[in-house]
Amino acid sequence: MDTFEIKIHINDEDELYNSFDESRTVLNDDLLSYIQERYTEKEFSRKPVLLFSGAKMDEDNLKKALHHHLEAELEQVRRSSHINFIKQLWFFLIGLVFIAAGIFLANYLNSIPMEIISVIGSFAMWEAVNIWIVENPELQLKKKLNEWLLDAEIRVKQNN
Secondary structure, rough: OOEEEEEEEEHHHHHHHHOOOOOOEEEOHHHHHHHHHOOOOHHHHHHEEEEEOOOOOOEEEEHHHHHHHHHHHHHHHHHOOOOOOHHHHHHHHHHHHHHHHHHHHOOOOOOOHHHHHHHHHHHHHHHHHHHHHHHHHHHHHHHHHHHHOOOOOEEEOOOO
């Protein structure tokens, strides 16, 4: 299988981990951002390989920390997707109710309340569409990226 290599050079093992975490189980945000920024969508068909070089490092701890982080990210994406689904459904229903109310009450209300009802209905519908068009694809891409990285091979080349 074709691979996609992401080369990471560190001068000190401490660069891998969050500076506030003495247990060395939380990865550095800069490292994670760098890894995530290196991919392009076409790379998903290739197996990721993370090549760490430079300072001496604990390979097992690095693998555990990366795996733990990616699993946590996937769980967060699952929760966010579920919340988005509920929000999307509620906004759609609220929009539908207000638009229907506006149609049925058009002959009974003057223009100002009708405009308010119309704006509320339109806004709610737009929010539902925004979640569907903007937020959900971003979450799906994040999920795909984390699943892709979870399958990554990690290689460590230490300078002596």
